Amino acid sequence: MKLLSYIQEGVTRVGVHTEAGILDVEHALTASGYLKGTSSVTLQNVIAGGLEMLSHLNGLAGQAVSGTVPESDAVVLLDESTLQLAPCVPRPGKIICVGLNYRKHAEETNAPILQTPILFSKFNNALAAHLEPVPLPAASQTVDYEAELVIVMGRTARNVSREEAYKYVYGYCCGNDLSARDLQMRTQQWLLGKTCDKFAPVGPYLVTADEVGDPNQLAISCTVNGELRQSSNTADMIFKCDEIISYISQHFTLEPGDMIMTGTPEGVMLGYPPEQQVYLQAGDTVTVEIEKLGRLTNTMTI
Known part of the structure; x- marks a missing residue:
């Protein structure tokens, strides 16, 4: 299943991507009687619902696409092109990144x-x-792209073994670990160059683990203004997804909705000879594409 988040009248809502349009999760769950009361549905609620929630949503999405339920506002499929998307995981508790992992x-x-x-x-x-x-930060002249596979946790994980690690994953999405290299390298701590405003685009979809299969065998690429800059496969990762989850969980607890950005392949501007380095400029459009997960596109501004 492909989930997304979108903003409607100032409220972040959850949708299911189908071949015919976007199913509003809250409306569909309410109409089906699955959701009681007036509580709004967040992505965190959907993740917490686990396999039971996924199974129910799969059934509702199938009915909406096939037209086998009475037409109402609750089952109308929305046109994705008209929606204002939010980050596919709008409020993760933690965003953890892995450096130099390819x-x-x-x-x-x-x-x-x-x-x-x-x-x-x-x-x-x-x-x-x-x-x-x-927005490109005024304090930096060397903003770089980094296409990355992002793991989204589905269960609380503490001291998890590699053999059990994938049982704790909810799904995966495309990510771009944008990096201001001059700020990143100013000190031994990379944080300043990594967490500028809007430096972690994610989406458009959160794809559940059952649809992805082996996350260590996915084609991954990045283009800038249509020019291919990165082209690789997650098979080149030094630490595989299960090893990353297990390692992190040995040191601190991972919670549902936490995101792990797993590193970027070769082709970033930092890896070019200095005389060939042309960092991102206002107007540049960056697209990250990962097999089975879709395309994530953002344009740089000032």
């Missing part, structure tokens, strides 16, 4: 192949939606 990316930046993951974080101010403009 072999060829480590090689292009002359970094050693890591023996343990490098972890850093972004804050929620960095979140941006598909098609949302990203």
Whole structure:
């Protein structure tokens, strides 16, 4: 299932992407009698509902597409092109990032192949939606793109083994770990260059794990103004998704809705010779595409 978040009259709502349009989750659950009372439905509610909720939503989406339920406001499919999208996970508790996690990316930046993951974080101010403009910070002249696979947790995970790790995953999405390289390298801590406003676009969809299969075998790419800059496969990751989840959970607890950005492949501007480096400028459009997850596009602004 492909879930998305969108904003309607100032409220962030949850939708299910279908071939015929977007199903409003709250309306559909209310109409079916599954949802009692007047509480609004958030993505966190949907994640907490687990497999039972997914199964019910799958059935409702199928009925809406096939027209086998009475037509009403609750089952009308919305035109995705008319919606103002929100980040597919609007309010994660944590955004955890893994650095230098692709072999060829480590090689292009002359970094050693890591023996343990490098972890850093972004804050929620960095979140941006598909098609949302990203302002380039005035303090930086070297903003770089980084196409990344993002893991979204579905269950509380603490001291989880690699063998059990995928049981705790809800789904995956496309991400762009935008990085202000001059700010990032100013000190040994990367945070300043990583969590500028809108520096973590994610989406457009949160695709549930059952639709993705093996996350370590997905084609991943990035284009800037239509020019291919990154083209790789998550198979090149040094630390696979199950290993990342297990490693993090040994040190702090992962909660439902937490996001893990798993690193970027080769082709970032930082890896070019200095005389060939042309960093992102206002008007540049960056598209991240990952197999089975869709395309995430953002345009840089001032």
